[in-house]
Amino acid sequence: MTAPALGEPGTLRIARTLTSTVSEGPGRRSAVWVQGCTIRCPGCFNPQLWTSRGGVVVDTVEFSETTLREALAAGVEGVTLLGGEPFEQAAPLALLGERFRAEGLSVMTFTGYEYADLLTWSAERADIAALLDATDLLADGPFLADRLDSTRPWIGSTNQSLRPLTERYRNELAHDLPPDRVEVTIDPAGRIAVNGWADLDALDGLLDGLGTRARM
Numbered sequence: 001m002t003a004p005a006l007g008e009p010g011t012l013r014i015a016r017t018l019t020s021t022v023s024e025g026p027g028r029r030s031a032v033w034v035q036g037c038t039i040r041c042p043g044c045f046n047p048q049l050w051t052s053r054g055g056v057v058v059d060t061v062e063f064s065e066t067t068l069r070e071a072l073a074a075g076v077e078g079v080t081l082l083g084g085e086p087f088e089q090a091a092p093l094a095l096l097g098e099r100f101r102a103e104g105l106s107v108m109t110f111t112g113y114e115y116a117d118l119l120t121w122s123a124e125r126a127d128i129a130a131l132l133d134a135t136d137l138l139a140d141g142p143f144l145a146d147r148l149d150s151t152r153p154w155i156g157s158t159n160q161s162l163r164p165l166t167e168r169y170r171n172e173l174a175h176d177l178p179p180d181r182v183e184v185t186i187d188p189a190g191r192i193a194v195n196g197w198a199d200l201d202a203l204d205g206l207l208d209g210l211g212t213r214a215r216m
């Protein structure tokens, strides 16, 4: 795999946000789905997030401050960065993560890249090093549809790893982890959105009547 392209530090291309969810990492968290992923795992649950032409482009600083303010008001313990591919927008997401960490909140980052590769690239790529530095818990590795993982929460296949990069979640990962959860959100305009992770049969049954999917 080759290193992700350099992101534009001043802007972020965002697909979706949630201020509060219990399905995208430890505890109750905000979640930011970025738009764009060149890894393109067969069987990816979010192929609509592959293109870098979709979503909305936001100013990194303004978006970070707004997302942080809403997260603090909601009383969540951190933010989860997923997509799409966060490391293809590593510079702006590192800024966002640093703002959350400065307020005592945690950062979980999903990536389809392998941690060993990210570490190698980080020696010459300040943006990758900065996002790794801003991350407490990393879920890494591509999704492999023929290696589904039904035992660990949040991640999809057995090749993927949950790595504590700081002490924040090290103990939690060594003990009982919560089950996978699916959340259905209906906004004031009646739009339905789904996030989280579940057994594929259960998810298909749920999504049959909703016509949407979401997850990395």
Ligand code: SF4
Pocket (backbone or CB within 6 Å): 037, 038, 039, 040, 041, 044, 045, 046, 047, 049, 083, 084, 085, 111, 112, 113, 142, 143, 216
């Ligand atoms: S599973 Fe994640 S890394 Fe793989 S194609 Fe989908 S968004 Fe990209």
